[in-house]
Structures are given as structure tokens and as C-alpha cells.
Amino acid sequence: MLKILKYSFYDLMRSRWSYVYFLFYLILGFVLLFLNNDVNKAVITLMNIIIVLTPLIGTIFGVMYYYNSREFTELLLAQPINRKKIFMGQYLGISISLTLSLVLGLGIPFVLYGLFKSTAIFNFGLLLVVGSFLNFIFVALSYNIALSTENKIKGFGYAILMWLFLAVIYDGIFLISLILFDEYPLDKFSLFATMFNPIDLSRILILLKLDISALLGYTGAVFRKFFGTSLGMVLSMSILVLWVLIPVVRMNLKLKNKDF
Amino acid sequence: MIDFKNLHKKFGKLVVLNGLDLNIKEGGIFAILGPNGSGKTTLIKCLLGMVIPNEGEITYKNKSVLRKWDYRNDLNYLPQIANFPPNLTVVELIEMVKNLRPKQSNEQDLIKLFGLTDSLQKKLGNLSGGTKQKVNIVLTFMFDSNLIILDEPTNGLDPIALIHLKELILKEKAKGKTILITTHIMSFVDEMADEIVFILDGKIYFKGSVNQLKEQTKNDNLEHAIANLIAKQYA
Secondary structure (H helix, E strand, O other), X not given: OHHHHHHHHHHHHOOHXXXXXXXXXXXXXXXXXXXXXXXXXHHHHHHHHHHHHHHHHHHHHHHHHHHHOHHHHHHHHOOOOOHHHHHHHHHHHHHHHHHHHHHHHHHHHHHHHOHHHOOOHHHHHHHHHHHHHHHHHHHHHHHHHXXXXXXXXXXXXXXXXXXXXXXXXXXXXXXXXXXXXXXXOOHHHHHHHHHOOHHHHHHHHXXXXXXXXXXXXXXXXXXXXXXXXXXXXXXXXHHHHHHHHHHHHHHHHHHHOOOO | OEEEEEEEEEEOOEEEEEEEEEEEOOXXXXXXXXXXXXXXXXXXXXXXXXXXXXXXXXXXOOEEOOOOOHHHHHEEEEOOOOOOOOOOEHHHHHHHHHHHOOOOEOHHHHHHHOOOHHHOOOEHHHOOHHHHHHHHHXXXXXXXXXXXXXXXXXXXXXXXXXXXXXXXXXXXXXOOOEEEEEOOOHHHHHHHOOEEEEEEOOEEEEEEOHHHHHHHHOOOOHHHHHHHHHHHHHO
């Protein structure tokens, strides 16, 4: 598996898009720091960008890589390697290279700006952890979609729809249902509704850490009331882990009976 | 050496293999023929473990191959479409496949034979279709395995490369290897194959030597003999 991982990783590291992605974060980091002049504020702005953008990029890279390397995957499948290892290697290769673009792209400007002397280091660290989680989650989800959809265009469409749903539509439905049912106790409902969306969950996780009540919103407030800051963080972190594990398990189950 | 027993495979409603039984003995060149969509590639992919049959059993050297992977160390496969990661160079790809298969390889001779020396440092995305197919052939033949499976090996090759490919196949045959080939080029079959396996409607319709086929269909020309077999399907 490590061999496959290595080659997928090198392959992606050499692709133009990895650099575009890296440079984007690099420029974003510099611009935000010099416009804001405040690491803490920059972290909040970054959060809003990362929470929407990393899932989108993870989704697109995931489906693109799967469909583009389909024939090559066939070549690998004919080699004496377990098929699970091939796909886990590719999955980790994509996720790790995306995570590296994110961490280096944002890390460099922040380190240069004097992150290590700032109190924001933990907030910033958490931001990178959440961003990495979102990478691993959305690459896994898009790999699941690609594995289940033979048609490239359809697969791409479904993947983008999934992102759109989780990043935008889900919140809309959530808000509407809060308004429609505001005569009922909605704490538990909103708690669960948040857990079913990794993007919402990440947002709350970061906001809990930043401790900005004005930005927490309804779910965030409920979260804090129910679990307190530290338990809330542990809980949301473990649900993020589940969000990685469940798609990965499903991927392996799907692979067992998949024809190539 | 290879045994297919009562093999069934459906893709949705489409029945591709319908209780196929086939035994392939060790040594020689076997041409797997049949009209488009008759299940040739599916049969090969079942043997490779890429397609999982709905029913039936496949054994290689008396061991079941279904859901196993280590038996593939003893076979080389040339896929129909050669499409490689565009960002890797030819050398890197060869090194990678070598890395994945800890086995003796003789890629240097093959690279020279197919005149790929100048292309070694080029990225695979920049190679022409024919050159990619040559790389594909190098990857297939560089290992010493008992079973060689070639899916449309002549695709996109120039006449010189084709001659080299034929020599290569005959050389492997002389070493006592078993070679399975699917192709639609009948002159290639006529020249190379020891035995023909003709698939129709997901079953073996004919199995025997080229001469037997010519006798049975009362046709001296292999192309017409095969056309004769296929025509029965259209009738």
C-alpha cells in the first residue's frame, strides 16, 4: 500500500493543480495577514474560506483522480496486489498531498508573520487540523461516489451536488426547519442535524475554540450548553473521525464486489 | 493449467457469460475469438480477478483464484487501452511496476528492441498511442511468468513493432509458456495461434486448432471460417 501511496503522491505533487492550490493558500495567507494585521482575525476569515473550499477541492480532486487513473488502476489490478491496498494507497495519496498544500500554503505566511510568538498558535493549529479532516472526509466521500458511478460525467455531477448540498443547501433546510418548528424544543434536533454535516461540525469546532459567542449561532450555542467547551470539542472531533472512517469502510466493502 | 467451471456473469440484465466451461492446458498460444461483446474481455478479467463472476469457479494450477491476489505474480497481462499517469516518465513507470513486483525483469532488452531509449525520460502524457502501446508491451513482457494474457496486443503498432511483438510471443512460447490472446486480426491468429477458442453468447462455441476449424466450416480461409461461425449468430 505504501508503494501505491508513494506513487499517487508523487504523481499529484507533480501536477500543476497541486501547485495552483498551494499558491492560492500561500497568497491568501499573506494577503489576510497584511490586511488584517491580526492573527486572530485572520484565523476567522480563513475558517470561513477553508470550511467551504477544502471540501470542494477535495471532492473535485477525488473524482478527477479516480476517473483519470481508471486505466492505470486496471494495470495495477492485474499486478499481484490486494485491490484494497491499491485504492487505500490512492486515497491516502490524494488526501495527504492536498493536506500538504493546505498546511504549507497557510503555514509559511503565518510562521513568517510570527505565529510562534502569538497566542493564536493553537487556534491556527486547530484550523489546519479541521482543514485536513475535511480533506480526508471529502476525498473519501467523492471516492465512494466515483466507485459507485461508472459514468464519469454523472459521477462528477453527483460529487459536486454532494458538496453543494453539504456546504449550502443543508444549512438552508436546517434554518427553514428551525423557523417552521420554532414552537417545539429543537435542541436535540439541531444537535443531531449538525453531526450529520461535517462542514457544520467543523465550523462549530473552530468557533468553540475561538470562543466567539456572537458567531456561534444557534447550534453552536446548543452545543456549548450541552457539552461545555472541552467535551464539545472532544465530541465533535470524534464525530469527524467517524466521518472519515465510515466512508473508508464503505469504500472497502464496495470494492469487494466491484467489477473493473 | 487454467480451468473455468460453469462461469456466469451478468452486468445488470445483460448476460455476458452463461455457464462457460473451458480448460486451457499448459504451453502454447491460445486465441480467444468471438464477435464484439461476446465476453472475451470479461472472461479474461474474471481470470485476472478484476471482474467477479456471479457463479462458477476458476482455478489456476489447481488453486482457486477467486478473491485471491498472489497468483497474479505468475501472470503478465497486457490491457487493451494503455493509459498511464500522465505526470510520470516512462522510466519511473517501469521502475514503479518493478517495485510492485519483486521479480527478475529484463526491461533493458525490450526497451532497445522497441526503440524506446529516446522516450525514456518523456512524460507518459506526451507519448503517442503507438508508443504507449510499446511501453505497455515492455511492461508486460519484462517479467518471466508462466501465463501471458494479451488483450488486443496489436493496437496501434507500426509494422516493425508488430514483427518484434510476434517474435517475442514465439520466443515465450518456445520457453513453454501459456499465452492467451484476444484479437480481431485474423491473419495474426492464423500465423500465431495453436488453438482457437471461439466464444458466442457467453459459451464456448468452438475449441480446437486452426485446421480443425477450417475443416469443420469447410473453408480454407480463416477469416471466412470465423465469419461463418459468427454468421450463424446473425441468422
